[in-house]
Amino acid sequence: MAKKQKLSQEAKIIAIANQKGGTAKTTSTVNLGVGLANQGKRVLLVDADPQGDLTTALGWTEADNLDVTLTTQMERIIRDEPFDCHEGILHHEEGVDLVPTNIELSAMEMMLVNAMSREVTLKNYLSGLKREYDYILIDCMPSLGMLTINALAAADSVIIPVQAHYLPLKGMAQLTKTIGRVQRQINPSLKVDGVVLTLADMRTNLARATADSLKQNYGRIVKVYQTVIPVSVKTAETSAAGKSIYAYDKNGAAAKAYADFTREVMRDGERQRNKDEATLGR
Numbered sequence: 001m002a003k004k005q006k007l008s009q010e011a012k013i014i015a016i017a018n019q020k021g022g023t024a025k026t027t028s029t030v031n032l033g034v035g036l037a038n039q040g041k042r043v044l045l046v047d048a049d050p051q052g053d054l055t056t057a058l059g060w061t062e063a064d065n066l067d068v069t070l071t072t073q074m075e076r077i078i079r080d081e082p083f084d085c086h087e088g089i090l091h092h093e094e095g096v097d098l099v100p101t102n103i104e105l106s107a108m109e110m111m112l113v114n115a116m117s118r119e120v121t122l123k124n125y126l127s128g129l130k131r132e133y134d135y136i137l138i139d140c141m142p143s144l145g146m147l148t149i150n151a152l153a154a155a156d157s158v159i160i161p162v163q164a165h166y167l168p169l170k171g172m173a174q175l176t177k178t179i180g181r182v183q184r185q186i187n188p189s190l191k192v193d194g195v196v197l198t199l200a201d202m203r204t205n206l207a208r209a210t211a212d213s214l215k216q217n218y219g220r221i222v223k224v225y226q227t228v229i230p231v232s233v234k235t236a237e238t239s240a241a242g243k244s245i246y247a248y249d250k251n252g253a254a255a256k257a258y259a260d261f262t263r264e265v266m267r268d269g270e271r272q273r274n275k276d277e278a279t280l281g282r
Contacts, residue, residue, distance in 0.1 A: 059242025
């Protein structure tokens with residue numbers, strides 16, 4: 001019974017990852033996170049990209065002036081210094097919390113290479129926060145370096161945004177290989193929740209062909225979400241406004257799509273949780 005209680009109280013950690021840039025990772029992290037908060041979930045967003053786009057997208061445009069960021073906390077863990085995992089967490093008006101980042105995180109790749117806890121530094125940091133949230137979403141950098149490995153080591157699962165173009169789809173193979181390596185060597189319980197098609201104009205032959213190719217090549221081994229996120233000027237404008245699509249254009253097609261996507265993620269999570277609890281109850 002104790003194990004079942006623990007399972008139901010700890011956050012599900014999801015890495016939003018693709019080593020290809022421009023696939024709407026950050027936008028999807030923001031809008032999935034706020035979508036979950038709108039459903040009454042306690043949500044923490046983690047900016048694990050030195051570019052700090054997630055931090056900027058939520059309205060903190062002067063991230064270089066923040067006293068405590070993800071870099072601060074990871075450095076303390078590497079140096080085996082005491083730290084308060086709550087320090088530096090920011091609170092957004094739309095109901096999500098944020099672990100911010102700035103350009104200082106770019107030095108973390110080199111620091112992690114020689115660290116004893118190099119693959120699990122981020123996991124060690126988030127372990128102190130798992131009981132305070134229902135979901136923790138990690139916005140990964142567009143590469144497969146040590147920061148992304150840390151995110152995959154900390155995560156329970158991965159969601160992969162893929163742009164509705166052919167070339168970003170080609171990069172899926174490299175990412176799935178990295179996920180497989182992390183599963184074998186560091187985090188055997190890591191799962192791929194699914195692939196979500198983003199920035200899609202389904203009126204075009206290219207977008208429809210990409211969607212078909214995605215399902216044909218990967219549909220047998222990974223879930224392809226039914227929801228397709230449409231390309232939208234309003235969505236592109238949200239970062240400058242520091243808001244989610246729900247606050248910026250709540251009646252638009254993109255807001256509806258992200259709300260549908262959120263419900264898909266929640267349904268899958270509940271099914272997996274019920275399955276895990278049934279397994280533990282045997």
